[in-house]
Amino acid sequence: MxxxxxxxxxxxxxxxxxxxxxxxxxxxxxxxxxxxxxxxxxxxxxxxxxxxxxxxxxxxxxxxxxxxxxxxxxxxxxxxxxxxxxxxEHVVNEVFDRLVEQAARRGLLDLTYCIDSTDVRAMLADQDASKCYDPTDDEYYYGYGCTIVSTGQKIPIAAEFTESKQAPEETAMRVTCDALAVATPIWMVGDSAYDTLNWHDHLLAAGVVPVAPYNARSTDDPKDIEYRVEDRIEQHSEDVQLKQAILDERYNNRTGVERTNDAVKDCGLGHVRARGRVHARTEVFLALCLRLVVAITNYERGNEPGCEKL
Incomplete structure (x- = not known):
């Protein structure tokens, strides 16, 4: 060992x-x-x-x-x-939450949260998995997905197992609420997939600044903004102003969740060996737990929590 x-x-x-x-x-x-x-x-x-x-x-x-x-x-x-x-499988969420609490008590969380979805590759023998599309890499894969909120040095603090990488808005809202229940950050960063009014308004009501690029989608009258929050603040507050340079700087932190995703994949999330959705979900959360254990152990030993090895 x-x-x-x-x-x-x-x-x-x-x-x-x-x-x-x-x-x-x-x-x-x-x-x-x-x-x-x-x-x-x-x-x-x-x-x-x-x-x-x-x-x-x-x-x-x-x-x-x-x-x-x-x-x-x-x-x-x-x-x-x-x-x-x-x-x-019945308690793996609670186990994950307990480890997040231990990470929080050690001060491993910071004031910027990032949210993103990642692919979970499954065996072809898993009849519960399906053919999914990964828009980031423009490819199809067989498996599931996982939406993760991370902070600090590759610290996952909230997650949800999904049928595919492209998670519905309901999942994004649920995972966001779970993350805010741990602690309230200043910033919440996501890509253009999180450019929804509900997500922005919920965060603003909680005192958190959402940073997600504006996605004009199919509108005939696109707004002259880079981030949705610019429009929400203009409509609902006369006293608050955000410089675009600050929003750009915050958005650049989004790579943190991508590094977290990679770190958790190294812990087993990348290729699930279980058969069936239930066991696959359990293995995904075990991988998330392992990432937290490695980060906490490195911190306790005086090493960088973001290091992926002991």
Whole structure:
């Protein structure tokens, strides 16, 4: 390990997993193997080592050094690994939220949030996945999508698994609300896909400046603006003015979320090995959790939180 992966657990505890009823052993019948904190450590170790899927994870957790370092009394069975992944799907959002809270308490968030969607590639054997279009690269792929809000040094703070990379406005609003529930930034940056009135007005009402390029779309009378917020402020406030140079500077920070997307893909989001939408979503959030664990661990060890390796 494996000294590298041991550091993943040096400053973090996953004992809170035992708080969730979904992991509780059955009261009657066969005793259920019940080691969620240890299995969480095991999955994070495997994802860090680019090991995915129930069988490969179970095989890796039979390595004596690995299962001892993760806190097991004995190596877990493949059935136990599979049951944990199935159970985790019910609480993986809460686990992610707990890790975001730990990152926030350490001051790893800043005052600029960025939102973007990314592709999630799936196996052809996954019948729940579909052929999706990626407008950024102008190509089709087989899989799903994920909308992520990030801040600081590649820190994901809100996310939603979607059917494709092109997420509906409802998803953007939900993920934005989740991000604001963590802490209120000054700026919220997105590309032209987020040029919607609801998104802008919701952020302005919350005291956040939205920065997304104006998209004239099919209007016959396009506005003479670069960013939608210019028009919203002109209509609703006589005292506030924003220089375009400042908006340009803020928008240049949007590359931060792209770097976050790349970092999370290196943690397993890039190619999901699970079959079925439910397990695919769980694996995506596990990748997001691993990115947070790596960032927090690097911070605690005095290294740059944005570093993608320990």
């Amino acid at each position: 494996e000294t590298e992966t041991l550091a993943l657990f040096e400053h973090l505890s996953f004992e809170f997993l035992t708080e969730f009823d979904v992991f509780a052993p059955t009261k009657t019948g066969r005793t259920r193997e019940h080691e969620p904190p240890e299995l969480m450590r095991g999955f994070l170790h495997c994802y860090y080592k680019d090991i995915y899927g129930i069988r490969p994870v179970a095989r890796q957790l039979h390595n004596t050094v690995v299962w001892l370092s993760c806190g097991f009394d004995s190596p877990p069975s493949r059935d136990a690994v599979g049951r944990f992944l199935t159970d985790l």
